[in-house]
Amino acid sequence: MHDDRTLVESRLKRVLDERIRPAVYPESVPLTVGIWTAPGEPVPVAEGLAAPRSPITVGDAWGAPWGTSWLTVTGTVPQAWAGRTVEALIDLGFDANMPGFQCEGLVYRPDGTPVKGLNPQNQWVRVASPAAGGETIVLHVEAASNPVILDYHPFLPTELGDKETAGHAPQYKLARMDLAVFDQTVWQLVIDLEVLGELMAELPVESARRWEILRAVERALDTLDLQNINATATSARSELTAALSAPAAPSAHRISAIGHAHIDSAWLWPLRETVRKVARTTANMTALLEDEPEFLYAMSQAQQFAWIKEHRPEVYARVRKAVADGRFVPAGGMWVESDTNMPSSEAMARQFVYGKRFFLDEFGIENHEAWLPDTFGFTGGLPQIIRNAGSKWLLTQKISWSQVNKFPHHTFLWEGIDGTRIFTHFPPVDTYNCSMKGSEIAHAARNFKDKGVARHSLAPTGWGDGGGGTTREMVAKAARLKNIEGSATVHWERPAEFFAKAEAEYPNPPVWVGELYLELHRATLTSQAKTKQGNRRSENLLREAELWCATATLRTGAAYPYDDLDRIWKTVLLHQFHDILPGSSIAWVHREAEATYAKLADELESLIAQAQQALAGNPGERELIFNAAPHERSSVPAGGAAPAPTTPGGCTATERPEGGFTLRNGLLDITIDSDGLVTSVVDVASGRETVAPGTKANLLQLHPDFPNMWDAWDVDQFYRNTGTDLTEVDTLTASATPDRATVRIERSFNSSRVVQTLTLHAGEKRLDIDTEVDWHETEKFLKAAFPLDLHTERYAAETQFGHLYRPTHTNTSWEAAKFEACNHRFVHLDEPGWGVALVTASTYGHDVTRTVRDTDGGTTTTVRFSLLRAPRFPDPKTDQGSHHFHHALVPGATITDAVREGYRIGLPERRVTGSAETVTPLLTVDNEALVVSAVKLADDRSGDLIVRIYESNGGRTRGRLTTSFPLAGAQPCDLLERPWDGTRGDVTLVDGTVELALRPFELVTLRLSQAG
């Protein structure tokens, strides 16, 4: 037989495009349209409905960037359409390729009831089925003219990302606004042909099935009268019945589809727009659930449910009903789909606490999967947090974005730093926006790495990033893919159903140990420094506020600010969303975040001050130092307050004859050269030099930084090929008191300026480095380098509830790809018996490299902190302006020292004047390796004290917790403060104290109740 395959395939494409798809709406009449544009920010629905309209017609421009326009469309169904299905077609000027990334609308009935959302892939509103003829149609549309930020030429700098700079030029032209007859049969024919055509394209050319589909398609096309598609669609469909009903092979891959809309809680739109995006999508999805009995939909992020509850109660009522029916599934159990690299231990825990509690309180539902499809890497601390939250599964597809290495599994056990294992699935469809295209389904089946031992994968299905969700076309395609020869099978299933099946079929999955590092988006550890600092400051202040408020409540009976703390936590958690904390949102988002963090800081400072004043007593003239850290310092106990100690003194700063200064405090001898660079740091006790010979520490290095794409997200490895050492010094001065010796260095470069203060305190084996930068660079990366005289194959970087090790070499492609990585408050490097900690108050990105010196054969291991970047997309002015950073170099440090210094740098001492002589801590722990990460009152408002403790050294550790109040009970709990099953955390109450025996990095939450 002659090969006419491509001829028939081309014929299918043209006939579908030019004849069949247009025949879905064979007849139409124009709607009359009126418009009113809100003068500024979005207005309440009632106001939008009531505002006077001006006429507008198809082709007219509308919609300044970030504006809201209220459209009213009116029309009459022609009498001739009686008995037909009639839909309104509302095209606001959509680009079919950009659902969620351009204008959108929410349709209301005249009484203000929301109907459904409108987006480029969903422009229809059913108005009559069957029509009587003569109906008057009135619909209102709240249309958001969100500008396109990520355009066809992506990553070009744009001022559109903030309403303050976006201008007023209309962004869109009104396109089709019609009432139209919807021909269900032709629409079904389109889906039939799409499913078969897309499946056919994925099959091997030599397979019989491919040719059988080709011939069926040809017969169907032959059957159609191209001048009268609507009359011949039924017979064309009947030619396809056999091809559509041939069953799948027994070994076919099995896809659990779940309706979904990935909705970034902020990204290329501000938070306030996400509130409306969620309302549009959920209105759409609840409507689709009513129309499609087999369809199921999952939505993550408790925050988004809370937004609809507050702002669109009518939509929320529909969501509640669909949840109660088991068809709208709250997923993920987190407050938002947060970043996981940077949130602190406590914040990561609270993401689950607030997320799960919301679902439990609102719906009585507890889900067991962490749902993080789009997050930029996963820390080794996360498995234990997931398990402690009462969850057991993780879903993400993001690691498929890695640039270099292909992850070896799709379904596996992921083991964290403490040994907790979480059953994890990476959907092999490699997207969280599956649209049921044949290419996606075939890719999932082909790509699945666990073939032969497992058969199931999950496919989140629906338009996402900016919302949209599943369409009726996707549901119709899924129905045809249930059981069809040549394809994976597709069934709508809830995430929990998928995980249960996947776990059952795969009793011995492979194990991946340690972090799930994303080999991409490494610059999200640095971009938008002020957002990151606001987050870190809030996390620290929340720790202090909870500790001091709990102490004040138990000691003085002061009211505990449950509601304030809840609200503040939720705001902080929201801003850990995976495009806010990582610094990858538009300027508007980061401008607002900075203001929000400032407001939270004021509130938290005031809560802390009130609680401390209550504890210090009033009036009085004694000065007390409060220590919120988990370690004693300056003889002030952890979690208590005591009078200021007398410091040992003894600091000196001496000018060197060759220029520069020497700082001494009896513990460290530090040499700073005439360029203001640190050439020597000697640990006096051991005589050990910290700085590698021939090198200079605290060296600022400036690199060009123009990645190939994703400017705010990415730094590409070639950035290191060139760079400038900032050694020119403008002024160099020193000063000393017995308590401290200080050197101040001023430098200018390009249009920027740096002032650094290096401080040595009396009695402290630590060099503090404060860096003020007035930053006016473009596409540059600023690093602070510390070349250390240390030979080590690995270093420790702090993560949630512990630390993980990374190699200092690049033997394998996996190691080479980690050229920029995350730490929380410290990195620690050591040789047996002697180590160095580098501590940071607010930076996360860093790199560690090694060289061997020609001079003495020794190894120089260089740690560099990443301070600032200057990408121009999506915020063209990222990080411009003034910044302050605080780092510290701690020679001779053990891991215990590193942990202690990490807490210290974020928790400054506070001096309060009052009448009390001391404030005794509520509790003490007698082993420094057991770190108290939170002290708070129980969320159930019972008055019980909640204490979270973790083993911080990575070793087996015993210790005793003693309370300063009579202890009636110590109940191990999960993160939600529910009784823990007791299989972890060896906790025993002995003589009114708690004996603890914890495994390496083990986390335990205790509910302590007072006697009497």
Ligand SMILES: [Zn+2]
């Ligand atoms: Zn996302």
